[in-house]
Amino acid sequence: MPEVRIVNVTKKYGNLYALDNVSLTIQDQEYFSLLGPSGCGKTTLLRLIAGLIEPTSGEIYIGDRRVDKVPPEDRDIGFVFQTFALFPHMTAWSNVLYGPKVKNYDAKQSETIGHEVLELVKLNERLNAYPSELSGGMMQRIAVARALAAGAKTLLLDEPLGQLDAKVRNEIRYEIRRMAKDLKLTAIHVTHDQAEAMSISDRIAVMKKGKVVQIGTPQELYMHPNSLFVAHFIGESNFLEGYITEVNDAYSEIELRQGLRIKALNPRDIKKEERVVLAIRPETCEMKRGHIKAENALFGQVDKTTFEGTIVRYEIRLDNGDRFVINRPSLTEQWINVGDEVTITYPLDKAHLFPYPEAGLTEEISV
Amino acid sequence: MLSKLWNTLNTLSAKKPLKYTLYLSAIIIFFAIILIPPIIGILIKAGSLQAVFGQPELMNAALGAISNSFIIGLVVAALDLIAGLPLAWIISRGKSRWLSVLDTFADIPFVVPTAALGYSLLLFWSSSGGLSDLFGSTLVSPGWLLVMLLHFTFSYPVVVRVIVGAMLDYKMEYERASRTLGAPPLTAARTVTFPIIKPSLIAAFSLAFARSLSETGATFIVAGAFQNGPVFLQNLSNAFKNGSLTQAQYEGATVFASLILIVVSLTIFAIIRVLGQRIKLPFGHGLPIFEKKLSYAKAAWSRNSITLFVFLVIVLIPSLFVALPAFQAVATGTTFVEAFTGSGIWASYWQSLLLSYGLAAIVTVLGIILGIPIAILIARKTFGKLPSAIIDTLINVPIIVPSIALGLSLRFFWQGIPGIPDFALLVFAHLAITYPYFVRSMSAAMERINIDMEEAAKTLGAKPFTLFRTIVLPLTKYSILSGAIIVFTRSVSETGATLAVTSTLQTAPVLVVNWVNSLRGISPIAGVNALTVGLACGLLILFSFIILLVLRLLTRKGKV
Ligand SMILES: Nc1ncnc2c1ncn2[C@@H]1O[C@H](COP(=O)(O)OP(=O)(O)O)[C@@H](O)[C@H]1O
Ligand SMILES: [Mg+2]
Numbered sequence: 001m002p003e004v005r006i007v008n009v010t011k012k013y014g015n016l017y018a019l020d021n022v023s024l025t026i027q028d029q030e031y032f033s034l035l036g037p038s039g040c041g042k043t044t045l046l047r048l049i050a051g052l053i054e055p056t057s058g059e060i061y062i063g064d065r066r067v068d069k070v071p072p073e074d075r076d077i078g079f080v081f082q083t084f085a086l087f088p089h090m091t092a093w094s095n096v097l098y099g100p101k102v103k104n105y106d107a108k109q110s111e112t113i114g115h116e117v118l119e120l121v122k123l124n125e126r127l128n129a130y131p132s133e134l135s136g137g138m139m140q141r142i143a144v145a146r147a148l149a150a151g152a153k154t155l156l157l158d159e160p161l162g163q164l165d166a167k168v169r170n171e172i173r174y175e176i177r178r179m180a181k182d183l184k185l186t187a188i189h190v191t192h193d194q195a196e197a198m199s200i201s202d203r204i205a206v207m208k209k210g211k212v213v214q215i216g217t218p219q220e221l222y223m224h225p226n227s228l229f230v231a232h233f234i235g236e237s238n239f240l241e242g243y244i245t246e247v248n249d250a251y252s253e254i255e256l257r258q259g260l261r262i263k264a265l266n267p268r269d270i271k272k273e274e275r276v277v278l279a280i281r282p283e284t285c286e287m288k289r290g291h292i293k294a295e296n297a298l299f300g301q302v303d304k305t306t307f308e309g310t311i312v313r314y315e316i317r318l319d320n321g322d323r324f325v326i327n328r329p330s331l332t333e334q335w336i337n338v339g340d341e342v343t344i345t346y347p348l349d350k351a352h353l354f355p356y357p358e359a360g361l362t363e364e365i366s367v
Numbered sequence: 368m369l370s371k372l373w374n375t376l377n378t379l380s381a382k383k384p385l386k387y388t389l390y391l392s393a394i395i396i397f398f399a400i401i402l403i404p405p406i407i408g409i410l411i412k413a414g415s416l417q418a419v420f421g422q423p424e425l426m427n428a429a430l431g432a433i434s435n436s437f438i439i440g441l442v443v444a445a446l447d448l449i450a451g452l453p454l455a456w457i458i459s460r461g462k463s464r465w466l467s468v469l470d471t472f473a474d475i476p477f478v479v480p481t482a483a484l485g486y487s488l489l490l491f492w493s494s495s496g497g498l499s500d501l502f503g504s505t506l507v508s509p510g511w512l513l514v515m516l517l518h519f520t521f522s523y524p525v526v527v528r529v530i531v532g533a534m535l536d537y538k539m540e541y542e543r544a545s546r547t548l549g550a551p552p553l554t555a556a557r558t559v560t561f562p563i564i565k566p567s568l569i570a571a572f573s574l575a576f577a578r579s580l581s582e583t584g585a586t587f588i589v590a591g592a593f594q595n596g597p598v599f600l601q602n603l604s605n606a607f608k609n610g611s612l613t614q615a616q617y618e619g620a621t622v623f624a625s626l627i628l629i630v631v632s633l634t635i636f637a638i639i640r641v642l643g644q645r646i647k648l649p650f651g652h653g654l655p656i657f658e659k660k661l662s663y664a665k666a667a668w669s670r671n672s673i674t675l676f677v678f679l680v681i682v683l684i685p686s687l688f689v690a691l692p693a694f695q696a697v698a699t700g701t702t703f704v705e706a707f708t709g710s711g712i713w714a715s716y717w718q719s720l721l722l723s724y725g726l727a728a729i730v731t732v733l734g735i736i737l738g739i740p741i742a743i744l745i746a747r748k749t750f751g752k753l754p755s756a757i758i759d760t761l762i763n764v765p766i767i768v769p770s771i772a773l774g775l776s777l778r779f780f781w782q783g784i785p786g787i788p789d790f791a792l793l794v795f796a797h798l799a800i801t802y803p804y805f806v807r808s809m810s811a812a813m814e815r816i817n818i819d820m821e822e823a824a825k826t827l828g829a830k831p832f833t834l835f836r837t838i839v840l841p842l843t844k845y846s847i848l849s850g851a852i853i854v855f856t857r858s859v860s861e862t863g864a865t866l867a868v869t870s871t872l873q874t875a876p877v878l879v880v881n882w883v884n885s886l887r888g889i890s891p892i893a894g895v896n897a898l899t900v901g902l903a904c905g906l907l908i909l910f911s912f913i914i915l916l917v918l919r920l921l922t923r924k925g926k927v
Binding site: 086 | 504538540541543544545546547549550551552554558559562563650652653655656661663923
């Protein structure tokens with residue numbers, strides 16, 4: 001139930017900064033996700049909060065209490081491990097009762113708690129089975145039940161759905177959120193799957209190479225990415241490189257390769273002649289067959305189409321040589337064929353302008 | 368040339384009858400040479416038991432000595448676990464770079480031949496010039512306490528090694544989970560970690576127990592008037608040689624003691640095997656509160672200090688104490704020069720070293736050749752589940768049978784067939800004692816290989832032999848190596864069976880026992896004095912240490 005506060009936390013392994021001066025606050029009862037590519041430090045941060053490892057420097061607060069020196073058993077946290085870590089020598093039921101027993105509750109009290117949490121995770125069969133005999137989904141529920149039974153106030157979940165197959169995963173993720181909300185827990189959920197994070201989180205921290213890049217609600221991250229990395233990692237983006245040729249009050253003009261000029265909003269006040277990257281999401285564009293004269297249009301030819309169920313994905317070679325992807329609904333629109341000439345338009349406010357990254361575009365969006 | 372050989376072997380290996388012939392011969396050799404003689408030999412001689420039944424003193428002495436063996440074995444194995452767990456914990460969990468040094472040191476008493484170890488302990492604990500000097504009197508005189516100390520010293524490293532291995536394989540996630548559920552470190556260890564690695568704890572206990580039951584040479588050195596089973600048997604043999612026992616009495620008492628040793632050992636191990644799986648410690652309501660107090664700061668610090676102190680003062684320093692007279696011998700010069708020119712009694716020293724290392728090499732090679740097919744049988748269940756389980760159980764018998772009893776039985780067995788040289792008996796005895804260690808480590812390694820990998824190779828067209836050469840061998844080569852190390856060091860260390868099968872061939876540890884006896888006035892040898900014995904033991908330890916370092920270097924490469 002408490003607020004979790006990370007202040008200037010750094011964790012080094014040898015010379016490697018697994019976490020580099022990270023600060024963030026997770027609000028009381030919030031369902032919060034740490035999202036980022038593999039190796040960016042998510043697990044490290046979660047383990048620091050749990051007390052399984054110690055920070056190299058910085059402070060961690062849970063509620064009003066500074067906990068850097070508090071051992072994990074005294075932090076009132078529950079941790080759900082990626083591999084579940086169910087004790088193999090105990091039955092499912094004994095696993096659930098482990099926390100209450102360690103905390104010295106008497107047998108009756110422990111069992112009451114056990115039944116309560118099992119009710120919550122909707123599991124009341126096969127309790128005498130050993131973990132190796134359970135399905136992935138069951139193991140996952142037992143792991144959550146076990147953490148809840150121990151009286152967790154903060155629930156830490158390290159890729160809790162990673163071991164499950166797609167269908168079970170989609171069912172369980174909402175259940176975990178519901179339980180956390182019902183019990184008024186603060187939940188921190190680690191995942192590398194942006195769709196998962198977007199669908200269940202109140203807020204998300206996007207991480208990259210030991211740093212937090214952006215914190216916001218799923219909508220904020222999608223609508224207003226603060227960097228090329230986030231634009232690339234959350235959803236999908238087309239990146240067009242160019243130079244600013246004109247800046248005025250309403251918009252800026254950008255010259256792309258081969259002198260093609262288009263417009264975009266410039267909220268960051270990037271100066272004239274600076275090198276920039278324009279990020280446009282594939283699902284925001286309009287596309288029409290043929291060369292149609294229009295304001296702010298891109299012209300090209302369809303190279304490849306892929307039917308992906310609900311959408312059709314078009315890969316287009318623009319006339320200036322850049323590549324561009326567009327997603328369109330597959331049922332409500334007429335498909336366009338490979339080889340067709342097309343005209344692409346986009347709303348000005350849906351194109352995001354960024355300064356060209358110092359390390360290069362590929363490096364910036366590499367995971 | 369080589370590829371031609373591979374081709375031939377491949378074609379041959381693909382032929383079913385040939386494959387089964389190979390496995391069957393391995394099984395037959397296992398039964399005929401390794402398993403049967405060490406047990407049947409005693410039974411052949413069962414008739415001689417008549418001679419002891421009329422001799423209550425002899426029988427009582429035998430029974431007393433044997434019960435000493437089991438009491439000491441069980442107590443020492445239990446102490447090993449208690450003292451070994453914390454050290455294994457420090458080695459496997461600690462972060463300090465000194466740990467790998469500690470780790471290497473923990474192996475020393477394991478590779479040092481026990482006879483040298485026994486003499487070293489004798490010097491440390493009970494001679495003037497050792498620790499006793501500080502106290503003005505003999506601190507621990509030869510007897511049961513010194514025997515316990517000795518057995519603790521040489522079995523401790525085995526226990527630590529087994530537990531460290533288990534802890535490194537253990538998934539830390541379980542313990543972390545336990546901590547996040549509210550368990551303080553000690554509770555997490557007791558309720559989660561130890562139960563999960565329980566099979567290894569049982570294995571460690573059994574190994575320590577078996578080693579204690581078997582050790583003969585060093586025990587003989589430090590026992591004084593005290594007798595356990597092996598010492599009793601050795602005393603019988605000495606008494607027979609100097610004429611105070613008749614042939615019938617000697618054989619009767621020997622068969623009597625050996626038989627009981629064998630039967631009781633097998634029974635105890637069977638009990639450990641069956642009960643070990645079942646034993647479950649209660650959760651211990653209320654214990655976590657107490658454990659929490661012991662988990663942190665001062666308590667943890669003192670626990671670690673006591674552990675390191677025990678390791679240093681009871682295990683390491685006594686083991687290496689013989690270096691002192693060895694350095695003296697080097698300093699005085701003449702003994703040193705004599706030793707290296709091989710003059711006088713030193714000729715026999717170098718011969719015995721040569722015999723020991725040569726024997727160990729032969730036994731190691733034979734062990735690998737005969738062991739690999741059996742290991743495959745066990746791991747891959749070639750003949751089905753049951754046969755593989757049976758062989759897996761039987762393979763332990765030669766470790767469990769106290770080695771002097773095994774040696775005696777082996778001698779009685781082969782006596783019936785004339786013309787077998789002592790050296791062959793020596794090879795058979797050492798092979799029987801060391802073989803199980805190799806098969807164990809090899810079959811465990813094979814079980815770790817993902818079967819998918821072998822099947823993938825098969826679908827890619829690999830014939831059985833190619834499969835073995837290109838998949839199994841590379842993946843198990845370090846287990847083969849470490850199995851070979853154990854075989855080699857155990858063979859060099861072995862005294863009980865050696866003394867039992869031959870009185871003409873003198874291996875290095877047997878020579879050490881004889882020299883120490885000479886020092887103590889039992890059958891004196893001209894030219895043996897404290898300096899020579901010290902140097903002899905010191906050199907033996909040094910060579911073992913060099914071998915240990917070389918092998919460590921070899922095996923370390925495999926871990927990258
Ligand atoms: N115990 C460790 N020792 C050394 N490096 C580590 C250790 N744990 C994690 N790392 C490194 O720290 C970085 C972050 O790891 P982690 O937090 O596990 O990433 P994530 O969970 O986001 O995939 C990685 O580069 C990883 O290799
Ligand atoms: Mg991770």
